[in-house]
Amino acid sequence: MTALDVALAYHQAWTGHDFEAAMQYVADGIFCQAPSGPIEGAEAFRGFMEPFSKILLESELLAAYGDESTALLMYGTRTVPVADAPAAELITVADGRITQLRIIFDRQPFTEARAADAS
Template sequence: MISTTLQTTLDYFNAWTGGDFEAALTYISPEISCQTPNGPIAGLPSFRGFMEPFARSLVAARLLAAFGDERTALIMYDTRTRLVDGAPGAELHTVSDGLITSIKIIFDRQPFVEARARLQN
């Protein structure tokens, strides 16, 4: 049986990877705190500013693993964007009252660094 926390995380993931970023935001707390590779961000407007450009560049995503309990969920996925063919990532979510209140995002920046360097040459 899937925990409600994991289901919230999966619903969020399926929304933003399915091209409906507005629906994805309905799973995010207005007071979201997020640890990103670029540093910490807080609040829904900052989260949108960080995540929406990536979501809009997405061509495809594949969920690799998902685990969760009643408070936290962890997903690992691979994405293909207009810039790179493969960009793995992982997110640890804390969920309260049906909303994601905290996210820790880890992803491999190297494919993006290499792709941008090729574009500049």
């Protein structure tokens, strides 16, 4: 499988609400760079990503590019608290598993939604 194949399978699994299947594509030693800071290891990554997958209502893949070791996905999401939350992921794959993931998204709409719920 190419990096793009792995990235798409991972993306389809977590956006399809099958997080266990998604984690099969994640290396134990994954390093994730997220807007909230670095995340190291599969369990820490699960703690970061699984809660988001649970509030996801729908996702639309906008673009997907890759080669043997790197993939780039851009997608839009609609979540329980935020109607439009676009994101991009730069994914590095080795031996069929995601070893690095850099995710880019705007945290501000989620911060505002939490603040509104607290009011």
